[in-house]
Structure formats: structure tokens, C-alpha cells
Amino acid sequence: xxxxxxxxxxxxxxxxxASSQVKKSLKQLGIDSSIIKRVVVALYEAExxxxxxxxxxxxxxxxxxxxxxxxLTDEGPGIPDIEKAMTKGFSTASAAVREMGFGAGxxxxxxxxxxxxxxxxxxxxxxxxxxxxxDFK
Amino acid sequence: MVLQxxxxxxxxxxxxxxxxxxxxxxxxxxxxxxxxxxxVKKEHFLLITGLANSQSIRTAEMSxxxxxxxxxxxxxxxxxxxxxxxxxxxxxxxxxxxxxCSGILYSAGLKAVY
Ligand SMILES: Nc1ncnc2c1ncn2[C@@H]1O[C@H](COP(=O)(O)OP(=O)(O)O)[C@@H](O)[C@H]1O
Ligand SMILES: [Mg+2]
Numbered sequence: 001x002x003x004x005x006x007x008x009x010x011x012x013x014x015x016x017x018a019s020s021q022v023k024k025s026l027k028q029l030g031i032d033s034s035i036i037k038r039v040v041v042a043l044y045e046a047e048x049x050x051x052x053x054x055x056x057x058x059x060x061x062x063x064x065x066x067x068x069x070x071x072l073t074d075e076g077p078g079i080p081d082i083e084k085a086m087t088k089g090f091s092t093a094s095a096a097v098r099e100m101g102f103g104a105g106x107x108x109x110x111x112x113x114x115x116x117x118x119x120x121x122x123x124x125x126x127x128x129x130x131x132x133x134x135d136f137k
Numbered sequence: 138m139v140l141q142x143x144x145x146x147x148x149x150x151x152x153x154x155x156x157x158x159x160x161x162x163x164x165x166x167x168x169x170x171x172x173x174x175x176x177v178k179k180e181h182f183l184l185i186t187g188l189a190n191s192q193s194i195r196t197a198e199m200s201x202x203x204x205x206x207x208x209x210x211x212x213x214x215x216x217x218x219x220x221x222x223x224x225x226x227x228x229x230x231x232x233x234x235x236x237x238c239s240g241i242l243y244s245a246g247l248k249a250v251y
Contacts, residue, residue, distance in 0.1 A: 013216075016195035023199065033180060033201065040199045041175050100192045101171030110176055
């Protein structure tokens with residue numbers, strides 16, 4: 001099953017919409033709730049990152065019998081230093097993002113913790129591609 | 138602890154999800170930082186927060202936290218109530234601070250996640 005969602009940078013009212021849809025799909029498929037939680041927590045933090053840090057993006061969701069593949073492709077500033085960005089506590093988030101309950105530099109590390117496979121490809125001044133894979137086991 | 142008792146103890150007002158008041162919950166987690174809530178591995182807990190916006194509802198949804206206690210009488214918008222209702226989430230609002238709500242509920246036997 002394949003789905004695609006678009007995400008607008010700066011639009012916090014819609015942040016979480018795609019994650020919510022994916023959660024509903026996985027529930028319908030009868031996937032174990034602890035695995036659904038790992039998927040949607042990782043996806044939600046990644047979705048919020050597009051809203052918080054990029055201009056716009058697309059989320060590609062591919063649900064197969066063995067697991068789920070999520071690809072988040074954004075147009076944005078990119079990440080100049082991935083290692084630094086992956087460090088717990090590092091954040092360039094604005095005050096507006098912190099008011100939303102994010103911006104503590106915990107998103108990327110939490111995405112990694114919840115993923116079975118996780119990669120970041122980024123080009124400064126162009127954008128970022130996050131790839132998240134989680135097995136249903 | 139039954140959710141109706143949670144509500145009574147914090148002098149709360151229920152905004153939506155009334156049908157869940159007879160359910161019971163064992164654990165709670167208090168935070169204004171949604172990224173922190175999203176690190177909680179447990180499912181089915183009470184989220185106690187001072188953050189009243191659509192992201193606190195979304196965070197509860199993704200975290201499988203079906204009950205939210207919003208402290209300090211923060212304004213909950215109709216959009217938030219609608220989002221919570223769609224997802225079957227119970228919202229209780231209390232005028233007490235997050236510290237007071239947490240203290241009362243902890244003393245009454247609600248357990249800490251960590
Ligand atoms: N999609 C993205 N585009 C550009 N920069 C990003 C993106 N995602 C994350 N970053 C950078 O990595 C940092 C750390 O991200 P994260 O761990 O999610 O924390 P937070 O979003 O709370 O700042 C961000 O502050 C930002 O500088
Ligand atoms: Mg983030």
C-alpha cells in the first residue's frame with residue numbers, strides 16, 4: 001500500500017495530519033500497537049521537523065507485509081552538520097517552534113531510536129531526505 | 138485510578154471524551170515538552186501538561202495517551218476539542234498548576250512512568 005502526503009513549512013495547524021492518517025491505516029491492518037507507536041512517533045517528529053525547519057515537503061509511505069518504509073523529502077535549508085543535528089539537545093528551532101512543545105533537540109535522536117533503519121541525506125540550501133524503516137516482525 | 142476520580146481530585150472540568158471517565162489509568166507523565174512525551178515507551182497513560190495547543194492533542198494521539206489533563210486553566214480552543222473528539226481522547230481542564238495536579242494525583246496513587 002502506498003500513500004503520499006504533502007507538508008507545508010510553518011503550518012503548525014496541520015502538523016501531525018499525515019502521522020494521524022498513517023496511524024489509522026496501521027490500526028486497520030491490525031499491526032501490534034507497540035510497533036504502531038514506534039512508527040507514528042518517528043513519523044510525527046519527522047513531520048514536525050519539516051514544518052519547523054523546512055519550506056515544504058512530501059511524505060511517501062510504503063506499507064508492505066514485512067514492514068513500513070517512510071521517506072520524507074523536503075525543500076529547505078538542509079542540515080550542514082548531521083552529526084551535530086543528531087546530538088541530543090542541539091536545536092536551531094525558533095521561539096514559535098518551542099511554543100509548540102518542540103525545539104529541544106530531541107526529535108532526530110528519538111526518530112533513530114524508534115527506527116530499525118534510518119538515514120539522512122541532505123544538501124545545504126536545497127533540502128533533506130529522511131528515510132525511516134520499521135519492521136513489523 | 139478511575140478517570141472520574143482523577144477529575145474530582147483536581148477539581149476538573151471535562152471538555153470531551155466523557156464516556157472514558159469510567160475507564161481507569163495506572164500511570165501519568167507531566168511535561169510541557171512534547172518531544173519529551175514522545176520518548177515515553179509506555180502506552181495508555183495520562184498526559185498532564187500546561188501546553189494547550191493542537192500539538193498537545195496530536196502528541197497524546199501518537200503516544201497512545203487517551204487522557205489529557207490541561208493545567209492552570211489554559212484555554213482549550215474548539216479546534217483542539219474537535220481533534221481530541223475525533224481521536225476519542227478525554228480532555229480534563231484544571232485550574233490547579235501542573236505541580237499541584239501532579240502532587241495530588243501522585244499522592245492518590247497514580248504512578249510515575251519513570
Ligand atoms: N528537515 C530539516 N531541515 C533542516 N534542518 C533540520 C531538519 N530536521 C532537523 N534539522 C536540524 O536539526 C536540528 C535538530 O533536530 P531535532 O533533533 O528534531 O530537534 P528540534 O527539531 O527540536 O530542533 C534542528 O534544530 C535543525 O537545525
Ligand atoms: Mg525536531
